[in-house]
Amino acid sequence: MWRYLIPLAIFLIVGAFLYRGLRLHPNEVPSALIGKQMPEFALPTLSDAEAKVGSRDIAGKIALVNVWATWCIECRHEHGFLITLSKSGMPIYGLNLKDDRPAALGWLATLGNPYVASAFDEDGTVALDWGVTAAPETFLIGRDGKVLYKHISPLTAQVWQRDFLPLIQAQCRESEAGCPRLTALAAR
Amino acid sequence: MIPEIGQFSLVLALCLALVQATLPLAGAATGRADWMALARPAAAGQFVFIVIAFATLEYAFLNDDFSVLFVAQHSNSALPGFYKFTAAWGGHEGSMLFWITVLAIWTLAVAAGSRSQPEEFASRVLGVLGIVSAGIIAFALFTSNPFIRLAPTPADGNDLNPLLQDPGMIFHPPTLYVGYVGMAVPFAFAVAALLTGRLDKNWAKWTRPWTVGAWIFLTCGITLGSWWSYYELGWGGWWFWDPVENSSFMPWLLATALLHSLAVTERRGIFKSWTVLLAIAAFSLSLLGTFLTRSGVLVSVHAFAADPTRGLFILGLLAAYSGVPLLLYAFRAKSLEAEGGFKLVSREAFLLANNILLVIAAVTVLFGTLAPLIVDALGYGKISVGPPYFDVMFLLPMLPLAVLLGVGMHSIWRTMSGASLLQRLVWPAGIAAALGVTLPLIFYGHASLLTSVASVVGLWVCAAALLDPLRKWVLREGAPLTRAQIGMCLAHFGVGVFILGATYVSAYTVETEISARPGEHFQVGGYDFLLRGVKPVDTANFSGEEGEFEVRKNGRLVTVLASQQRVYKVQQTPTTEAAIDSRIGRDVFVALSKPVGDNAWAARIQVKPLIRFLWLGPLLMALGGVFAILDRRYRLAMRESTVPSRSAAATGST
Amino acid sequence: MRRFVAIFAAVLLTTALHAADDASFDDPALAQRYWGLIREIRCPLCMNESIADSGAPVAADLRREVHRLLVEGKSDDDIKDFMSSRYGDFILYRPRVTPLTYALWGGPFVLLVVGSLVFWRILRARRDQPLGEDEPT
Numbered sequence: 001m002w003r004y005l006i007p008l009a010i011f012l013i014v015g016a017f018l019y020r021g022l023r024l025h026p027n028e029v030p031s032a033l034i035g036k037q038m039p040e041f042a043l044p045t046l047s048d049a050e051a052k053v054g055s056r057d058i059a060g061k062i063a064l065v066n067v068w069a070t071w072c073i074e075c076r077h078e079h080g081f082l083i084t085l086s087k088s089g090m091p092i093y094g095l096n097l098k099d100d101r102p103a104a105l106g107w108l109a110t111l112g113n114p115y116v117a118s119a120f121d122e123d124g125t126v127a128l129d130w131g132v133t134a135a136p137e138t139f140l141i142g143r144d145g146k147v148l149y150k151h152i153s154p155l156t157a158q159v160w161q162r163d164f165l166p167l168i169q170a171q172c173r174e175s176e177a178g179c180p181r182l183t184a185l186a187a188r
Numbered sequence: 189m190i191p192e193i194g195q196f197s198l199v200l201a202l203c204l205a206l207v208q209a210t211l212p213l214a215g216a217a218t219g220r221a222d223w224m225a226l227a228r229p230a231a232a233g234q235f236v237f238i239v240i241a242f243a244t245l246e247y248a249f250l251n252d253d254f255s256v257l258f259v260a261q262h263s264n265s266a267l268p269g270f271y272k273f274t275a276a277w278g279g280h281e282g283s284m285l286f287w288i289t290v291l292a293i294w295t296l297a298v299a300a301g302s303r304s305q306p307e308e309f310a311s312r313v314l315g316v317l318g319i320v321s322a323g324i325i326a327f328a329l330f331t332s333n334p335f336i337r338l339a340p341t342p343a344d345g346n347d348l349n350p351l352l353q354d355p356g357m358i359f360h361p362p363t364l365y366v367g368y369v370g371m372a373v374p375f376a377f378a379v380a381a382l383l384t385g386r387l388d389k390n391w392a393k394w395t396r397p398w399t400v401g402a403w404i405f406l407t408c409g410i411t412l413g414s415w416w417s418y419y420e421l422g423w424g425g426w427w428f429w430d431p432v433e434n435s436s437f438m439p440w441l442l443a444t445a446l447l448h449s450l451a452v453t454e455r456r457g458i459f460k461s462w463t464v465l466l467a468i469a470a471f472s473l474s475l476l477g478t479f480l481t482r483s484g485v486l487v488s489v490h491a492f493a494a495d496p497t498r499g500l501f502i503l504g505l506l507a508a509y510s511g512v513p514l515l516l517y518a519f520r521a522k523s524l525e526a527e528g529g530f531k532l533v534s535r536e537a538f539l540l541a542n543n544i545l546l547v548i549a550a551v552t553v554l555f556g557t558l559a560p561l562i563v564d565a566l567g568y569g570k571i572s573v574g575p576p577y578f579d580v581m582f583l584l585p586m587l588p589l590a591v592l593l594g595v596g597m598h599s600i601w602r603t604m605s606g607a608s609l610l611q612r613l614v615w616p617a618g619i620a621a622a623l624g625v626t627l628p629l630i631f632y633g634h635a636s637l638l639t640s641v642a643s644v645v646g647l648w649v650c651a652a653a654l655l656d657p658l659r660k661w662v663l664r665e666g667a668p669l670t671r672a673q674i675g676m677c678l679a680h681f682g683v684g685v686f687i688l689g690a691t692y693v694s695a696y697t698v699e700t701e702i703s704a705r706p707g708e709h710f711q712v713g714g715y716d717f718l719l720r721g722v723k724p725v726d727t728a729n730f731s732g733e734e735g736e737f738e739v740r741k742n743g744r745l746v747t748v749l750a751s752q753q754r755v756y757k758v759q760q761t762p763t764t765e766a767a768i769d770s771r772i773g774r775d776v777f778v779a780l781s782k783p784v785g786d787n788a789w790a791a792r793i794q795v796k797p798l799i800r801f802l803w804l805g806p807l808l809m810a811l812g813g814v815f816a817i818l819d820r821r822y823r824l825a826m827r828e829s830t831v832p833s834r835s836a837a838a839t840g841s842t
Numbered sequence: 843m844r845r846f847v848a849i850f851a852a853v854l855l856t857t858a859l860h861a862a863d864d865a866s867f868d869d870p871a872l873a874q875r876y877w878g879l880i881r882e883i884r885c886p887l888c889m890n891e892s893i894a895d896s897g898a899p900v901a902a903d904l905r906r907e908v909h910r911l912l913v914e915g916k917s918d919d920d921i922k923d924f925m926s927s928r929y930g931d932f933i934l935y936r937p938r939v940t941p942l943t944y945a946l947w948g949g950p951f952v953l954l955v956v957g958s959l960v961f962w963r964i965l966r967a968r969r970d971q972p973l974g975e976d977e978p979t
Contacts, residue, residue: 014554529969
């Protein structure tokens with residue numbers, strides 16, 4: 001008699017997984033870099049092709065690395081928030097992905113520049129090292145240079161509060177070294 | 189106004205479905221003939237109102253009624269007429285209404301064809317179908333209503349997904365739906381038998397034609413899907429083991445097992461619990477497919493927009509329509525057991541192996557499909573399981589099955605001499621082995637072990653399937669073949685054809701990407717290509733570029749292929765339209781890619797040997813099924829059923 | 843099914859002046875590996891497509907990387923490691939054989955063994971039962 005219960009048992013197990021699956025997000029693939037050192041790179045800056053910016057400049061403090069481009073329509077949606085964020089004390093480095101230099105500079109001139117510096121990734125190889133799939137994406141880098149978090153799609157105040165701030169606060173609880181002195185925005 | 193009529197009709201259909209779902213079953217349990225008699229009229233009424241509902245949706249599409257949200261999302265005034273018609277099933281809500289319509293058609297057919305069955309049994313079958321119908325209609329009305337209005341009315345719609353603007357859209361979804369919704373019929377027969385507590389050879393005889401019928405459509409539906417994606421998606425693939433593809437394939441595997449298991453139950457009265465379980469499982473997998481396609485639980489290009497709320501509802505339906513019957517099975521299956529002996533070398537033994545191997549295949553596909561979900565749910569991150577896994581693992585049960593298929597179809601019931609069986613098959617086996625190994629070497633000069641093995645197996649199945657027809661028709665030996673036997677040989681021959689196609693196209697496709705300027709030649713796979721030129725194209729709903737390629741072999745012109753890169757105007761989606769030259773021996777496949785500067789264009793060129801066999805095989809399988817249904821014994825049964833039979837009402841057993 | 847590209851030196855030579863950057867190789871063996879690899883790597887952005895089949899920009903970039911790594915002489919495993927260290931195991935259509943996936947890779951074999959046992963058990967029971975009479979259909 002017991003073997004006739006096997007199909008029901010299999011069904012219940014599968015059903016339980018399907019139920020659990022309804023709460024998962026199969027499309028949201030977390031970054032493979034989380035917990036690892038950020039990929040080393042050194043690229044010419046957007047503003048000055050002679051100067052370089054890279055992982056060495058970012059390391060030593062908590063910072064954001066934001067992947068953006070003028071061809072990315074969604075990037076416009078987060079640009080205002082990025083400016084607010086940078087004004088409140090958060091260091092943001094830009095990774096300008098497969099863009100046109102004059103157009104990108106023009107964009108920053110018109111819409112404002114939230115970046116400490118923007119790296120010009122002309123062919124996208126550095127972005128590949130970072131596991132970037134599209135723009136916009138934002139990485140949170142810890143003061144030890146490790147990747148703490150990655151967010152795909154425009155960065156909003158809600159996402160900042162919910163996902164980024166807790167991680168920053170966790171690092172900064174132990175010591176203040178390398179922590180951004182964030183003004184009013186963080187308190188909101 | 190018209191859409192509201194549709195909505196109201198659907199509500200009425202739900203009411204009738206609820207009647208059909210409750211009273212006939214209660215009537216069968218209590219012996220009330222008047223309640224049982226409600227089954228057929230309820231089914232007929234339900235059919236009428238569902239057809240009205242679907243007709244109103246089509247009316248909205250054909251009249252560009254963009255005040256209906258679903259129409260606005262999936263149609264456009266510039267869309268050609270017949271795509272406006274097919275757009276009704278181009279999105280989730282409309283396709284659910286289509287699902288319901290197909291079920292209503294099947295239910296009506298069962299109601300009409302059930303007159304030779306005892307009333308108690310027939311009303312249970314219709315009752316179960318009513319339960320299924322009620323659940324799905326409720327799902328549509330409460331979570332996926334296609335008649336929701338949009339205010340203010342937009343000037344024009346979003347247009348149908350460009351990939352769906354293709355003749356394949358007219359045939360593939362309807363055929364597929366008729367197939368896997370049709371699995372509800374053997375399901376209903378099985379549950380009715382469990383409720384009655386009795387299952388005999390007559391039951392198998394009634395169930396089998398419905399199963400074969402649904403199986404035929406499912407076979408054609410999957411084949412059309414494969415063929416459609418081959419020429420429409422622009423990269424020359426024909427099966428990707430995508431979760432949605434697997435969703436239709438798993439029911440097919442179990443339906444195949446079911447129709448073979450029914451043969452044993454009909455003949456010997458054994459394998460009853462196998463048959464009942466397979467019938468329940470096949471429909472459960474159909475529902476699982478509905479779930480996977482619409483809940484967002486798995487990622488797929490074919491999936492409808494993901495909605496976990498809908499997913500939850502369907503999961504509930506799955507729990508009801510699978511869980512309850514399986515519970516019933518757990519309690520009643522033992523009482524179905526019957527005596528019936530057979531030895532190792534017998535048709536029963538081969539069909540037992542057939543059941544087991546097909547179930548293993550279905551479980552393998554299921555496990556592989558759900559593995560990413562399971563791994564994620566257990567918290568171990570995201571993995572992918574794709575063709576590299578399935579291609580290999582699927583062969584594990586299927587290659588042995590193909591070998592056994594050739595032998596088994598020549599076996600007889602109960603027992604036979606193994607030596608005599610092997611003796612009969614020595615010639616086909618020898619020919620298959622010789623040709624299977626040498627043909628690839630002759631034509632291509634090399635063959636991997638897997639290719640050789642698969643080539644031999646494919647030819648083996650073809651030869652074994654042709655053995656009896658050749659003997660009867662060419663050598664004029666033995667009794668004439670019945671339609672059922674012709675069907676079996678034809679269907680199994682189709683399996684062999686498919687195996688050959690899959691083997692050769694996988695092993696010997698020549699594929700490359702070239703770039704050329706107009707006037708330049710290049711060679712691929714023994715053919716000489718010349719890019720004549722690339723010119724712009726512009727139609728009502730898309731614009732783009734068309735590249736013309738001359739194809740020559742040994743200097744002679746074979747054909748001119750024109751492939752397009754299109755951008756559909758409303759959705760701004762780029763798509764590739766490949767150009768294909770098809771012969772039975774090979775396809776030449778050209779897909780224009782992108783401009784690479786300096787007036788040059790890139791294009792992907794493939795030469796694919798025997799690819800038509802991939803679809804010819806299953807069509808032969810389906811044709812075999814048609815012959816099987818047309819067998820004399822079913823036509824006799826049909827004739828009998830028009831005369832109301834009093835004795836049939838008494839018991840259902842022989 | 844797995845695609846093995848049958849390449850004959852005389853047959854597959856392209857006589858075009860430019861070959862598409864993505865897929866041009868001097869060595870036909872590399873080309874064969876290329877077409878196999880790009881089918882095994884998933885497009886990280888798309889709804890279940892390989893980088894061979896996808897038209898997305900990231901897919902084109904990844905194809906270019908595969909090309910570059912092949913020309914540099916990296917092995918298939920090296921290339922897959924390159925991809926998975928950046929995008930996770932998600933990007934590989936052939937799941938890695940790890941303790942996590944033992945059930946996945948071993949399952950079908952186990953099923954065959956279980957299936958054989960089931961077959962024998964049923965057969966043994968049926969062998970002892972009476973065969974019964976043959977009835978006309």
